[in-house]
Amino acid sequence: MAEGEMIGVKTRSRVIAHFLLVIGVIVVAFPIYYVFIASTHSIQTILRPPLPLLPGPELVENYGDAMTGGVGRIGGVGVGRLLWNTTVVALGIAFGKIVISMASAYAIVFFRFPLRMVCFWLIFITLMLPVEVRILPTYKVMVDLKLIDTYAGLILPLVASATGTLLFRQFFMTIPNELLEAARVDGAGPWRFFKDILLPLSLTNIAALFVILFIYGWTQYLWPLLVTNSNSMNTIVIALKKMISFADADTPWNLVMVTSMLAILPPILVVVLMQRWFVKGLVETEK
Template identity: 80%
Template sequence: MAEARMIGQSSVSRIIAHVTLIIGILIVAFPIYYTFVASTHSLQTILRPPLPLLPGREFFANYYQALFGGIGQLGGVTVWTLLLNSTIVALGIALGKIFISILSAYAIVFFRFPLRMVFFWLIFITLMLPVEVRILPTYKVMVDLNLIDTYAGLIVPLIASATATLLFRQFFLTIPGELVEAARVDGAGPWRFFKDILLPLSATNIAALFVILFIYGWTQYLWPLLVTNRNDMNTIVIGLRKMISFADADTPWHLVMVTCILSIVPPVLVVVFMQRWFVRGLVETEK
């Protein structure tokens, strides 16, 4: 009797959990679906509410115009260009942060040199200095180096990461000293130890950080807004803002919706394809 009651309670709890999950998914997904529906209708249909809940017949026309025809508010720049710019910036920021951080953590943990911990704490303190605090001197440096409207100007000021350095350092501290000694006895130098031992062990951490940092770079707004003046150097976030006017009639809402849908595709693909590595990097505890 007690077992039957327990099974019944378990089934009810499972049903409630699934219903709650479905409701949550619907709440999160409906705005995205509504945006997709709007991207398949003409501008006149969007400006004449209520908007239908089913996709329209302008799917191919709207997406072709956005991807290949150019957008008037952006001087004829296509969404392909915006996507390319955002992809280069996001990849540059993610890979640059990981590269610099893992080398910094490697030097701090496995090398003994004067003021080693002082340098670490100086890196750590920069967590309290966001981009907004140092934006004026950074912008001045970009102007002096003629890096305005360049990929280097978009990427280089954002590739240092105290958070990633701290995470790699904490992971490297868990590596047994016996492994380091074994590598030294085997004749492995610093570069070989880093390449053949540390990098494979850090693969899940690198993957998890890559997902987070790629999305961080993809969603950057303030810095790209400052260092880009040409429309063909805008990221997709800046392009979206420029497409929206104060007057609804002057805004190509059908193309705005197309751009919104296309702007979420690359981050979603990164998360989907690297989901297994991302989860392992966050929950693995045996290292």
């Protein structure tokens, strides 16, 4: 094949690849754009199809009403409060899982104690237990400890992570023994070795796991639904469900669309801002 023909084939392949990529982006992004457009129109416009494809004049009013005025179907709680609740829960779950996972993986890999591997396999086996199996006993514990309608009740039952422990264990096992021996020669104890050597080496893995766990905490539905009775303690996903009525006329669709947009933005920002660390952490974990 001549050089010119090869260049032509590569160019066509590149054009086709970019065309398919653009089509994929449009398919994924159009529903989000549609929700944004709906959030800028009045409820009358939304209920009278077809919906315009350009932003409407109600953007400032709709977002202002949702953030400060409160939503009637959830007791007048503003979206600002819902975002705060969900952020606290998502960050608490993410940081809690990372801390517990690192601590348990550190103990399993670098310490020698009786039944060490039995402990690891007991942690690993919990991956096979569906969440529904643990719901009732966990809820009973939260009731007994009077943690219903509290941030602790929303976060603590979800902070243990067998997946995080497994990922950190696999990474810690790639640490050369020579590094551990050098730390011992320098007089570094277990805490100093963890803080000064292991923690800096684990930053990319922590970042990758943080993105996954933050989104996991942000999108929680079943547990927050059970453990919250007060509208002021609802997460944004629970509030969205409560805002939607069986009758279209009874649903404030403009505020629903605003709440949906504000619920989408934080996870998107986390992924975009930490994309490089996320990919790097996954690649290093694979190695």
